[in-house]
Amino acid sequence: xxxxxxxxxxxxxxxxxxxxxxxxxxxxxxxxxxxxxxxxxxxxxxxxxxxxxxxxxxxxxxxxxxxxxxxxxxxxxxxxxxxxxxxxxxxxxxxxxxxxxxxxxxxxxxxx
Amino acid sequence: xxxxxxxxxxxxxxxxxxxxxxxxxxxxxxxxxxxxxxxxxxxxxxxxxxxxxxxxxxxxxxxxxxxxxxxxxxxxxxxxxxxxxxxxxxxxxxxxxxxxxxxxxxxxxxxx
Numbered sequence: 001x002x003x004x005x006x007x008x009x010x011x012x013x014x015x016x017x018x019x020x021x022x023x024x025x026x027x028x029x030x031x032x033x034x035x036x037x038x039x040x041x042x043x044x045x046x047x048x049x050x051x052x053x054x055x056x057x058x059x060x061x062x063x064x065x066x067x068x069x070x071x072x073x074x075x076x077x078x079x080x081x082x083x084x085x086x087x088x089x090x091x092x093x094x095x096x097x098x099x100x101x102x103x104x105x106x107x108x109x110x111x112x
Numbered sequence: 113x114x115x116x117x118x119x120x121x122x123x124x125x126x127x128x129x130x131x132x133x134x135x136x137x138x139x140x141x142x143x144x145x146x147x148x149x150x151x152x153x154x155x156x157x158x159x160x161x162x163x164x165x166x167x168x169x170x171x172x173x174x175x176x177x178x179x180x181x182x183x184x185x186x187x188x189x190x191x192x193x194x195x196x197x198x199x200x201x202x203x204x205x206x207x208x209x210x211x212x213x214x215x216x217x218x219x220x221x222x223x224x
Contacts, residue, residue, distance in 0.1 A: 009152065032210035043116070043215040044202070051210065089155065093210040099145070099170075100213065104154030 002026060004092045006103035013080050014111050020076045021106040023090030027071035032093040034100065035064055035075055039086045047075075047088075080110040115139075118203050118216035125223050131190040133219050135203030143206045144186035145213065146170075146178065148199040155202065161186055162208070193223045 005024045013019050025033065032051045038044040048057040053068040061078045077084055087107045091100035119134035137144065143162050147155040147170075157170030159178040167178050175197060179187045186205075190197055200220050204213035 004154075006154075034210075034212050036213075041217075043217045044213075045215075046212045049210070049212055091213075099143075099157065099160055101157075102147075102155035104152060 002092065002094060002101045004090060004101050004103040006088075006090055006106050008106060009104065010107040010109070012109045012111065015081060017080050017110075018076070018078045019080055019108065020074050021088065021108075023073045023075070023092075023103055025071050025073075025090075025092040025101075027069060029094060030068040030071075030092075033066060033073050034091045034093065035073070036089040036091065037086045038089060038105070044089060075106075077108070080108070082110045082112050084108060085110045116203055116205050116214050116216040118201075118219050120219050121217065123219055123221045125190075125193050125221065127194060127223055129190075129193045129223075131193050131221065131223075133188040133190075133201055133203075133221070135186045135188070135205075135216055136184050137186075137205040137214070138184065139205060139207075139214065140183065141205035141214075142183075142208050144180065145204045145206075146176075146186065146188045147202045147204065148172070149202060149218075150199050158188065193221075195223050197221065198223045 035047040036044040048064045050066040055066040063076045066073045087105040089105045090103045116137045145160040146158040161180040177189045203216040
């Protein structure tokens with residue numbers, strides 16, 4: 001079983017705070033990393049697809065960076081809003097098995 | 113709108129019952145997956161299939177089986193449900209390659 005670790009496990013912030021969390025993955029055999037956002041009672045939805053070392057992706061107030069050599073990715077949320085409350089999952093793609101390995105997620109709660 | 117549809121949102125079954133969880137996708141994806149999600153453990157892969165009638169064990173296949181008779185449908189079978197199979201079950205599909213998953217909305221199964 002391949003180890004993908006996310007930290008912290010949960011995070012409570014006030015509206016307007018900026019926050020970030022980490023996904024760590026094996027640095028060898030890197031193929032792709034995905035970030036998903038999973039709101040309660042909904043399906044996980046894809047946020048970012050990251051494939052190149054040094055990749056930086058942005059969608060509104062949310063951005064992500066990737067370091068494949070050291071095996072980590074950061075997700076940043078600027079000026080958190082209550083609607084950002086969700087579990088954020090990262091998934092490491094192992095190409096030779098054509099499947100993703102998921103971290104356990106970071107559960108974000110943004111208080112108004 | 114592309115979809116992965118899981119047949120039940122909530123399900124309550126008795127210990128020892130045979131349970132079928134159905135998943136249907138309309139995207140002509142080759143790959144389909146069954147995960148379970150438990151607090152603190154993230155998404156764990158039970159089984160996946162990369163073609164009709166093909167199946168591969170994931171990380172936690174014990175107590176489960178699957179069926180893929182048609183490309184669009186992937187069924188998860190609990191041969192004899194046990195209380196430790198109480199969980200959230202997520203189905204996903206993907207095209208071949210690191211293209212990310214499309215998830216169903218999940219089935220919360222309670223075995224009593």
